């Protein structure tokens with residue numbers, strides 16, 4: 001049994017906390033808000049984030065960062081855009097940090113592992129990512145994800161320590177590839193949601209998801225991910241899930257945009273963190289700078305920023321010249 005710290009009492013933080021508890025560990029969840037921590041400790045639930053899920057007695061919550069100082073591993077499960085400011089409150093951490101947010105820091109273009117490296121230079125980082133909705137994981141439905149670290153031994157040890165029969169963790173030594181797939185799929189899921197919101201049909205969704213995967217692969221390879229990782233759980237696997245389910249906040253956000261809602265209205269409908277919004281802008285910017293062909297991501301960024309609308313962007317995508325399906329080289 002280990003002591004596991006969790007940064008963030010959102011849907012995913014609590015689902016992973018319940019996994020760690022069921023795997024036999026003592027778990028301490030940090031919530032920024034003392035009332036949230038008190039509610040979890042008193043009721044063993046947080047209905048707002050994980051309706052109908054009850055936590056066991058080995059899980060408790062705190063709002064005091066130093067309460068996590070004895071943790072043997074810490075899972076960072078706050079949204080990508082606030083990771084840096086949260087880590088600043090945990091400057092004493094020495095244990096390995098498992099990064100669970102799926103996004104790219106918008107201001108810097110850095111991946112989560114790079115943000116960790118700037119904030120806590122001596123702490124080993126791992127990435128956990130893959131097709132897994134918090135509600136499914138918390139209910140014990142079967143799921144499979146990837147845990148990646150540069151040192152495969154570290155990934156294997158923590159994958160074994162945190163796995164359950166219904167939460168299968170595959171170790172990997174390609175953290176960059178795992179991170180890039182998880183971040184970019186959120187942007188592309190918004191596009192699939194927009195297509196559904198405009199009632200473009202199932203055939204269009206299959207075509208869009210496939211072309212989205214081509215885009216994810218181009219971006220992932222250009223930024224240093226391994227091609228096979230991009231075809232795995234954290235890339236193709238998570239893209240397929242998020243591009244096809246209303247359980248996804250990114251897809252639901254896109255669905256509302258496609259149905260004619262504004263960005264603000266669509267965000268309210270998605271109920272929770274929509275990582276693809278901030279990440280769309282930075283992915284589109286990095287792609288422009290590095291000359292990576294990312295038309296779907298660029299369309300999403302244009303709609304979100306209000307510079308364009310779904311109809312214009314769909315027309316633009318459909319008017320693109322039909323080049324050979326696969327780029328050479």
Ligand SMILES: NC(=O)C1=CN([C@@H]2O[C@H](COP(=O)(O)OP(=O)(O)OC[C@H]3O[C@@H](n4cnc5c(N)ncnc54)[C@H](OP(=O)(O)O)[C@@H]3O)[C@@H](O)[C@H]2O)C=CC1
Nearest residue numbers: 009010011012013032077079082101102133134272273275
């Ligand atoms: N939900 C899912 O199914 C999955 C989510 N993820 C990823 O996990 C990450 C977190 O998502 P999720 O838990 O679902 O999000 P939620 O929207 O459910 O919760 C967000 C959490 O982050 C906290 N938070 C927000 N801003 C800050 C801040 N400035 N400082 C400290 N805490 C803050 C919120 O606190 P408060 O309640 O006080 O606002 C809340 O606890 C995202 O990157 C997402 O992509 C990955 C896989 C699955």
Ligand SMILES: O=C(CO)COP(=O)(O)O
Nearest residue numbers: 130131132133248249250
């Ligand atoms: O990453 C997820 C599933 O793997 C969750 O997707 P959303 O953040 O779009 O809900």
